[in-house]
Amino acid sequence: MTQAYTTDTGNGGAGAQPSGPRLRSLLERWRGDPGIWRRGVLLALSAVVIALFMILHAQIPNRIGNLGSLTETFLPWLGVFIPVILAGALLRRSATALIALLLPLIVWLNLFGGLLTGKSAATGGDLTVATHNVNADNPDPAGTAKNVAASGADVVALQELPVGKVSAYEQALAGTYKYHAVEGTVGLWSKYPLSGTSPVDIRLGWTRAMRATVTMPAGQVAVYVAHMPSVRVKLNAGFTANQRDNSADALGEAIAREQVRKVVLLGDANGTMNDRSLNAITSQMRSTQGAAGDGFGFSWPAAFPMARIDQILVRGVEPVSSWTLPRTASDHLPIAARLDL
Secondary structure (H helix, E strand, O other): OOOOOOOOOOOOHHHOOOHHHHHHHHHHHHHOOOOOOOOOHHHHHHHHHHHHHHHOHHHOOOOOOOHHHHHHHOHHHHHHHHHHHHHHHHHHOOHHHHHHHHHHHHHHHHHHHHHHOOOOOOOOOOEEEEEEEOOOOOOOHHHHHHHHHOOOOOEEEEEOOOHHHHHHHHHHHOOOOOEEEEEOOEEEEEOOOEEEEEEOOOOOOOOOEEEEEEEEOOEEEEEEEEEOOOOOOOOOOHHHHHHHHHHHHHHHHHHHOOOOOOEEEEEEOOOOOOOHHHHHHHOOOEEHHHHHEOOOOOOEOOOOOOEOOEEEEEEOOEEEEEEEOOOOOOOOOOEEEEEEO
């Protein structure tokens, strides 16, 4: 006996129209819509403008409120507008907006798509480094120092050390790090011997950068610690912008003159790898986050990180992994990296 099976087309989940026919029905409605190309012109223009901002970010002038560097600091966040425009295009049933949206999507993926894939290795490396802007107003220096030391880093760099609190950091780290040096408002703690320690003049009038040679079984590494001037949004930003550029140029020149082949820069760069003000540094060094990190590794502000302005950069050294550390009492997140010498 042959039993006939039929599809229930009545009410209920069993009779729901399959997704395939629903999609075909939607496409048929769009195909027969005479306004599909006329609607959403503003959405399409918005998509083009966002793409142009990302493509031409280096051409945005800094002379007006440091707008160029500010845009480059938060450049990845322009991608937030892509799903917004997508939703608007679907609601408006605009083929024009959907096609235009491909432009910022392709540009964003070209610039930042590589950061979406995990590149951090679980093992490997013979030197672990960490850096942290501890914040001059930090209410818990000892706790902050111990949290960073708990990362297992062999070398730790700290920035924004107030004179009156240096001893608190020294005492908190003394049990883990046998060697240390402080120059101005920056310091370096190491499990390996330090030599050639000296301040680095970054043309600020006070010391916010230093250099030391770390000697370990795998060889010598020149380690720089720096706290760069920040981006100031001002209508007349001449002095501030020049100060920032001059500091980056000075640090870049010092690193270029470095005789030790393996170089590591740890610190608060107050800018991302896209920031043209840091070109003198970033043109000769690699970011550990870009080379061996998982994701963007945003480090500031600690409450809701939106930019990676704290950096670990290397030359002559191979990054193995890079990550952010748990939040401390500072307004920055500490960051760390494992390096293969």
